[in-house]
Amino acid sequence: MGLCESPALSNNQDATVNGRESESPAKGNMVKPSEEAFFEAALNLVEPNARRAFLEQACAGNADLRARIESLLVAAQEGEVFFKEAERFELPRSLPAAAAVGNGNTELSPDEGLGNRIGNYKLLQKIGEGGCGVVYMAEQEKPVRRRIALKIIKLGMDTKNVIARFEAEQQALAMMDHPNIARVLDAGATETGRPFFVMELVRGVKITQYCDENNLDTCERLELFIQICQAIQHAHQKGIIHRDIKPSNVLVTLHDGRPVPKVIDFGIAKAIETRLTDKTLFTAFEQIIGTPAYMSPEQAEMSGLDIDTRSDIYSLGVLLYELLTSKTPFDPKELLQNGVDEMRRRLREQEPQRPSTMVTTMQGAELVATAKNRHSEPPKLISMLSGDLDWIVMKALEKDRRRRYETANGLAMDIGRYLDNAPVIARPPTRLYLIEKLIRRNKVLFFAGFAVAAALIIGLGTSTRLYFLEKAALEREVVAEAQAEMARANEADLRRLAETREKITQATVLLNDERYEDADELMSAIQITQPTVEGAAVFRTLGEYHAFENQWKEAASRFTTLLEIDRLDGWDVGTLDYLECGPALIESADRENYEKFRQAAVTRFASGKYPFADRIIKISLLLPPNPTLLNNLKPMADGVVKSFATNADTSDDIFLAAWRSVSMALMKYRSGNYVQSADWCERCLGYQDYIAPRTATAHVILAMDNQKLGKTAAAKVELAQARQIIEAKYKVPMDRGTPSQGFWFDWQFAHILLQEASTLIESGGKTVPST
Amino acid sequence: MLQAVRRGERHASEELLPLVYQELRHLAAARMAQEAAGQTLQATALVHEAWLRMVGDNDQGWQNRAHFFGAASEAMRRILVDNARHKARIKHGGGQIRLDISDLELSASTPDEKILLINEALEQLQKDDPEKARIVVMKFFGGMTNQEVGENLGVTERTVERQWAYAKARLFQIIRTQP
Numbered sequence: 040m041g042l043c044e045s046p047a048l049s050n051n052q053d054a055t056v057n058g059r060e061s062e063s064p065a066k067g068n069m070v071k072p073s074e075e076a077f078f079e080a081a082l083n084l085v086e087p088n089a090r091r092a093f094l095e096q097a098c099a100g101n102a103d104l105r106a107r108i109e110s111l112l113v114a115a116q117e118g119e120v121f122f123k124e125a126e127r128f129e130l131p132r133s134l135p136a137a138a139a140v141g142n143g144n145t146e147l148s149p150d151e152g153l154g155n156r157i158g159n160y161k162l163l164q165k166i167g168e169g170g171c172g173v174v175y176m177a178e179q180e181k182p183v184r185r186r187i188a189l190k191i192i193k194l195g196m197d198t199k200n201v202i203a204r205f206e207a208e209q210q211a212l213a214m215m216d217h218p219n220i221a222r223v224l225d226a227g228a229t230e231t232g233r234p235f236f237v238m239e240l241v242r243g244v245k246i247t248q249y250c251d252e253n254n255l256d257t258c259e260r261l262e263l264f265i266q267i268c269q270a271i272q273h274a275h276q277k278g279i280i281h282r283d284i285k286p287s288n289v290l291v292t293l294h295d296g297r298p299v300p301k302v303i304d305f306g307i308a309k310a311i312e313t314r315l316t317d318k319t320l321f322t323a324f325e326q327i328i329g330t331p332a333y334m335s336p337e338q339a340e341m342s343g344l345d346i347d348t349r350s351d352i353y354s355l356g357v358l359l360y361e362l363l364t365s366k367t368p369f370d371p372k373e374l375l376q377n378g379v380d381e382m383r384r385r386l387r388e389q390e391p392q393r394p395s396t397m398v399t400t401m402q403g404a405e406l407v408a409t410a411k412n413r414h415s416e417p418p419k420l421i422s423m424l425s426g427d428l429d430w431i432v433m434k435a436l437e438k439d440r441r442r443r444y445e446t447a448n449g450l451a452m453d454i455g456r457y458l459d460n461a462p463v464i465a466r467p468p469t470r471l472y473l474i475e476k477l478i479r480r481n482k483v484l485f486f487a488g489f490a491v492a493a494a495l496i497i498g499l500g501t502s503t504r505l506y507f508l509e510k511a512a513l514e515r516e517v518v519a520e521a522q523a524e525m526a527r528a529n530e531a532d533l534r535r536l537a538e539t540r541e542k543i544t545q546a547t548v549l550l551n552d553e554r555y556e557d558a559d560e561l562m563s564a565i566q567i568t569q570p571t572v573e574g575a576a577v578f579r580t581l582g583e584y585h586a587f588e589n590q591w592k593e594a595a596s597r598f599t600t601l602l603e604i605d606r607l608d609g610w611d612v613g614t615l616d617y618l619e620c621g622p623a624l625i626e627s628a629d630r631e632n633y634e635k636f637r638q639a640a641v642t643r644f645a646s647g648k649y650p651f652a653d654r655i656i657k658i659s660l661l662l663p664p665n666p667t668l669l670n671n672l673k674p675m676a677d678g679v680v681k682s683f684a685t686n687a688d689t690s691d692d693i694f695l696a697a698w699r700s701v702s703m704a705l706m707k708y709r710s711g712n713y714v715q716s717a718d719w720c721e722r723c724l725g726y727q728d729y730i731a732p733r734t735a736t737a738h739v740i741l742a743m744d745n746q747k748l749g750k751t752a753a754a755k756v757e758l759a760q761a762r763q764i765i766e767a768k769y770k771v772p773m774d775r776g777t778p779s780q781g782f783w784f785d786w787q788f789a790h791i792l793l794q795e796a797s798t799l800i801e802s803g804g805k806t807v808p809s810t
Numbered sequence: 811m812l813q814a815v816r817r818g819e820r821h822a823s824e825e826l827l828p829l830v831y832q833e834l835r836h837l838a839a840a841r842m843a844q845e846a847a848g849q850t851l852q853a854t855a856l857v858h859e860a861w862l863r864m865v866g867d868n869d870q871g872w873q874n875r876a877h878f879f880g881a882a883s884e885a886m887r888r889i890l891v892d893n894a895r896h897k898a899r900i901k902h903g904g905g906q907i908r909l910d911i912s913d914l915e916l917s918a919s920t921p922d923e924k925i926l927l928i929n930e931a932l933e934q935l936q937k938d939d940p941e942k943a944r945i946v947v948m949k950f951f952g953g954m955t956n957q958e959v960g961e962n963l964g965v966t967e968r969t970v971e972r973q974w975a976y977a978k979a980r981l982f983q984i985i986r987t988q989p
Contacts, residue, residue, distance in 0.1 A: 078979065079972050111979045118982030122950070125924035 074104065078111045157235060158227050160189050176240060187224065188240045190307070191233055201234040202226055205306060212306045214277050219270035221290075221303040241301045243290030247361060249298065250291075256414040257423055260362045261454050263291070263300050268355060268451035270302045275348045275447060275537050282308035282346060284354035285333040286361065332371035333357045336386040336438050348447075348537045349440040355450060356435025356443070363424055364394045365409045368436060387438060394432050395425035427457045427465070434465035441570045445540040449547070449573060464573075539565050546577045555584040559593075567600070570607040575616075578604060582619060586783065587773050591627035598623050599632070606643075615782070621658040622787035633662065641671050653679045653702035660705045661791055669709060676706045694778075697726040701733055704740045708747075717744040732785035735764040739792045746800050754800050761796070765789050831885040857882040857952055880944075880962050883952025890951060891929045894922040931984040935977065942977040949974050 077097050084090040090112075098105035155162050160177040166188070167174040177189040192201070205226040212223050225237035243249070246267075250260050267289055274281060281288075281302065288304045331339065335353035338346060360368050368391030374382045392400070398421050401409060410420040431453050437443045444450040444464075453463045542561050549558035559581050567574055582597035598620035605616055617640055624633040637659040644655045652675040659672060679699050700723035707716035720741035724734065742757035768786055776782040834857070857879065928950065936943040941963070948954045948962060949970075956967040956974070963970070 075976050078976055082975060110983060111976075114982040114986070115975060115979035118978050118985075121924065121982060121985075122928075122978055125921055125928060126950070 074107055074111070077104070077108050078115075081108060081112055082115060157189065157191075157229050158225075160187065160237065162189065177237075179237075186240045188221075188238045188303075189235055190238065190304075191229060191235045192307075202228060205234075205236070209306075211277050211279050215274055215279060215305065217270050217273040219266050219300055219302060220274065220305060221301045223304075223306050236307055238303060241290045241292060241303055243292035243301060245286045246289040246291050246300055246358075247286040247365075250362060251365075251412040253298075254412055254414045257363065257420070257428075258458060260413070261458060263298060264355075264359055264362060265451045265454055267300050267302060267358070268447040268454075270300070271351055271355060272447040272451070274302075274305060275351070276541055278537055279305060280346060280348055281305055281351050281354075282338070283333075284351055284358060286358065289358065331374045331382055331386070332367040332369060334386065335440070336383075337440060339383045339386045347440075348540065349443050349445075352435055352443045352447060352450060353437075353440070355447060356432055359435065360391075360394055360397075360432050363428060363432065364397045365412065366397055368392070368397075390438075391433075391436060393425070393429040395421050395429050398424060427463045430465040431457060431463055442572065445571055445573045446544040448541075448544050452544075452547075536569070539567065540571070543571060543574045543577055546581075547573055550577060550580050555581065559584070559597075562597075567604055567607075571604060575601055575604045579616065579619070582623065583775060583783070586619075586623055586787075591623055592629070595620065595623040595627045595629060595632070599636075615654070615784070617658050618654055618782075618784045618788070621661055622784055622791060625661060625791055626787070630662075637664070637668065641668060641675075644675060645671060646674065653699045656706055657702040657788070660709045661788060664709060672706065676703065679703060693726050693728045694730075697723050697728055697730070697733060700726075701736050701740070704737065704744075708740055708743060713744040713747040717741055717748070720744065730779065730781045730785075731764055731768065732781035732789045735761045736785075736789045736792060738764070739789060739796045743796050743799055746796075751800070751803070758793075758796055758800055761789070761793055765793055831888065834882065834885055834889055857886060857954075879952055879954055879958055880948065883948040883954060886953075887929070887947055887951035890925050894925045894929075927985050928981060931981045934984050935980060939977075939980075942973055942980070945970060945973050946977050946981065 077094075080097075081090050081093055084093055094105055094108065098108065157177070159181050160179055162175045162177050163186070164176045165173060166176050174188055174190045177187055179185050179187050209226075215222065221239040221241045223236060223238050227235055227237075229235055244252075246263065249255075250263070255263070271281060271284070281304070283304060284302070288302060290301050290303060291298050292301060293299070333354045335350040338350050338353075357367055360366070369385060369389075374385060391397075398406065398409060398417075406417045410417045413420055415423070431450070434453075435443055435450055444453065449464070453465055456463050542565055546558040546561050549555075549561065558577065562577060562581060578597050578601040582594045582601060585591070585594035585597060598616065601616050602620055620636060621633065624636055640655050641659055644652055649655075656672055656675055656679065659668065664672075679702060682699065683696065700719045704716045704719035704723065707713070707719060720737045723737040724741075738757045738761035742754045742761060745751070745754035745757060765786070769790070773783050773786070776785070928946075932943055932946055935946065944963065945959060948959045949956075954962075956970040959970045959974075960967045
């Protein structure tokens with residue numbers, strides 16, 4: 040019996056005992072527990088030798104028991120696949136009416152029949168079924184006679200809550216007025232207790248179907264898509280997130296022979312979103328909530344509260360992908376076949392194929408058909424997709440929503456740029472450079488242009504005011520359920536974020552038009568709490584605008600904000616933004632904030648392991664430092680010196696090596712080591728690579744070294760050389776510059792040091808300036 | 811009826827069966843429309859949805875849920891088995907079908923055929939070891955989690971996990987050795 044009770048016990052018994060015991064085999068009920076216990080223990084021993092050893096000991100002398108257990112183990116292994124496959128059963132398409140159980144009168148919800156009336160609406164014709172409900176064409180009789188679409192939700196939902204959620208958002212929904220949005224008019228409950236929604240009737244077909252049936256080429260598809268983005272943008276401005284953008288929710292109708300896309304189902308996904316506290320219910324429910332192929336990674340996580348307008352951007356990206364390639368980035372069937380966790384993992388981690396790659400990997404016939412539907416041939420289609428369109432789609436599909444387009448309008452504008460042959464924002468790796476280049480383009484009027492920008496601003500202003508008026512009224516009148524209240528608070532937050540993003544997009548448009556002051560005003564009131572690439576570009580451009588206008592106080596303020604945005608995301612590592620901020624602070628005579636700035640920079644990069652530590656050294660020493668700061672810079676300086684020992688001095692990196700020499704020269708000068716400082720200056724000047732402001736800076740530092748070392752004549756020569764270069768540059772208006780000519784801030788840097796050197800040399804001073 | 815379940819009467823769980831069965835049929839029929847849109851239907855989703863429809867998400871009492879899920883699992887079993895039999899009849903041109911293991915390569919059987927095989931084996935297991943049979947119904951047909959089954963039977967999750975592993979092995983043995 041001891042043998043049979045527990046495998047752990049049997050391990051402690053010797054073989055003889057085992058052998059003796061097993062000669063009186065327990066039968067019937069007694070066998071079962073031991074067999075089961077041994078089986079379980081053996082199953083947990085995955086390693087074959089361990090399992091064999093265990094069985095040998097546990098079943099010693101009882102060949103029968105061992106055979107049974109081994110048979111079970113084999114069955115467990117082989118059965119695993121069998122059960123997995125069996126779980127793929129299809130649920131019955133039409134269920135046998137002859138129920139094996141049931142005692143009548145259990146019919147819960149008879150289908151709503153045609154001709155029946157629901158509220159004010161008479162059902163005329165079923166026009167669609169799918170997603171979460173059935174859609175009927177229906178006739179409204181009061182107050183006006185018109186045809187509408189009526190969608191009855193089939194999900195087993197708490198109707199009261201669905202309607203409460205809908206009503207919480209109805210004020211905002213009512214403010215949507217856009218030719219590409221089907222209005223949601225009303226909501227209610229059927230007699231059988233199902234929620235229903237009343238929408239503007241759209242007689243159209245799915246956008247993908249329309250495009251394929253009419254062989255629309257890629258440009259025509261893009262133009263339709265831009266209209267969809269504008270519709271979504273409009274909704275986002277009102278604080279409405281669609282949450283379920285997919286082809287069946289974008290219908291195309293013909294208006295005067297021209298295709299007009301209409302986005303339907305606004306507000307419905309939000310209203311029928313289940314609020315569940317019970318985790319198990321949650322995990323089960325997500326499987327029936329939406330088509331996973333269009334779902335953003337954050338939606339798939341189902342954290343619920345964390346959905347914002349950028350989830351719609353992702354879904355737009357999927358829709359664009361499908362319009363361009365006929366496929367979604369992830370195959371919907373494959374997504375779900377290994378369960379929900381695997382689906383989430385893929386959405387979260389797996390990079391989809393680029394559109395052009397997706398098309399390239401298609402089978403012959405499929406590829407030809409895809410190209411033909413786009414009025415094209417395979418090679419042409421592939422070359423059209425690769426490049427800009429790949430980048431645009433992939434930016435919309437970024438896993439990290441901070442890296443997606445900020446707004447639907449931003450996405451539309453980038454497509455507009457593509458259609459205008461202008462460089463697109465999405466294109467890496469010189470992302471920042473391109474954004475700036477784009478903003479600086481004088482003549483290019485991309486499709487949105489001024490009219491759109493103006494309309495956006497006016498629209499936003501009005502709608503915001505209306506929104507607050509409505510909201511105030513609402514709050515006076517309605518004592519809402521706690522749940523609806525929470526939904527509203529959440530929406531208000533989302534609206535604020537959406538507005539911030541919207542303003543950033545507007546500012547981008549304004550800057551493109553060189554309307555710097557308007558953009559500056561627009562940005563003056565916003566508070567950025569989330570990382571934003573476009574926001575950083577806007578603040579950088581504004582800072583530079585002020586710098587060029589000699590408005591240093593404003594410039595410093597914009598650059599300070601820029602650094603804050605950078606830090607939200609860790610993008611300040613290796614960016615040039617520190618180099619912009621430092622001179623601006625000094626020029627605005629804001630010593631206090633310059634001290635704070637350089638303290639923060641040194642603390643941030645103290646480990647010296649960052650690739651551009653030399654920039655931090657340089658920018659922190661533009662004014663004489665206190666000893667502590669100087670000391671804290673030492674690890675960075677050591678890192679820079681080390682870089683010369685390895686590869687920094689080789690020919691392909693002369694550009695960087697020369698810059699590092701300047702930083703080291705300044706480091707040594709500030710440390711009082713003038714001989715070494717002069718060596719670094721000579722080293723910089725010795726490189727076969729001329730960049731005017733860098734060369735001028737080296738001459739300035741060398742001049743100061745010479746002065747300190749008592750070589751006053753040499754000091755004057757160096758100073759004169761530096762002055763000549765720098766003053767020539769300042770005779771013409773400053774522009775941004777390029778890496779090979781030097782940037783404006785490189786010049787500013789040289790300019791500030793020149794003033795220090797002039798004072799030192801012309802006063803004949805020989806002492807280190809006091810801090 | 812549901813009131814009775816809420817009061818925790820044990821037999822109410824059995825009486826609930828026809829009701830749940832009807833509800834599941836409705837839901838399954840409604841779900842079918844979605845399949846074309848890339849959805850995979852899952853029993854577990856249906857059962858949870860039926861719970862929501864019939865009881866609502868306000869009722870968090872686990873005892874009620876346990877009753878309900880027990881009943882729903884059994885209902886789901888009947889639906890799936892009836893459906894599989896129905897399809898098998900159509901496929902074989904009517905008449906009573908008895909699946910014969912000898913002419914059926916296990917790995918090549920359809921999910922429907924597998925369901926019938928599992929169901930037959932389950933009937934046998936029910937005689938030998940009714941408790942494990944209940945676990946199979948809840949785990950396999952009801953798609954319940956170990957935690958849910960554990961609550962229903964008043965045992966730990968770990969126990970459910972072990973017994974489910976054993977039951978699966980037993981079932982597969984029975985399936986393979988069936989005459």
